[in-house]
């Protein structure tokens with residue numbers, strides 16, 4: 127499985143915009159109205175706390191992923207990721223989590239990595255389980271998606 131992560135670049139904004147416009151992403155937490163919105167967001171990334179990468183599969187950008195470092199406890203990071211729906215169920219997200227985890231535990235010296243998953247997001251939960259994350263419980267109203275707060279499962283792995 128040839129999956130590579132490259133620090134996110136403005137030149138990938140259009141690809142992200144097109145992916146997030148797919149009907150499968152109606153309920154995603156991103157709410158970009160234009161390519162310029164995506165560019166502005168990329169340019170606003172705080173590189174100390176937000177490690178954001180383009181996901182490259184067979185030399186093509188097929189998604190985005192991130193490790194968001196907890197600003198109060200810098201040993202904790204939270205993973206986020208999305209994949210172009212044309213590439214779902216090929217193992218790309220699982221491989222992405224493996225690579226993010228390696229960056230998190232080795233380069234960023236995290237000791238705890240979290241994934242917060244909407245209760246209905248079975249594909250994401252499957253990715254967390256396949257990658258060896260442990261379910262710690264349900265967090266009430268802890269996941270913000272387009273101005274609304276949802277309950278989510280908390281999965282984690284520690285070093």
Ligand SMILES: CC(C)(COP(=O)(O)OP(=O)(O)OC[C@H]1O[C@@H](n2cnc3c(N)ncnc32)[C@H](O)[C@@H]1OP(=O)(O)O)[C@@H](O)C(=O)NCCC(=O)NCCS
Nearest residue numbers: 207208209214215216217218219220242243248249250252
């Ligand atoms: C979640 C997401 C990243 C998964 O990406 P992916 O590259 O398809 O993931 P993988 O191929 O590594 O694994 C998907 C697994 O979920 C399973 N799956 C897919 N849809 C499912 C469903 N409705 N119910 C149960 N399992 C499901 C697949 O069968 C596969 O498991 P398997 O390998 O045991 O067969 C992708 O669906 C996505 O981008 N969703 C929208 C954004 C999102 O939800 N991000 C995650 C936030 S926590």
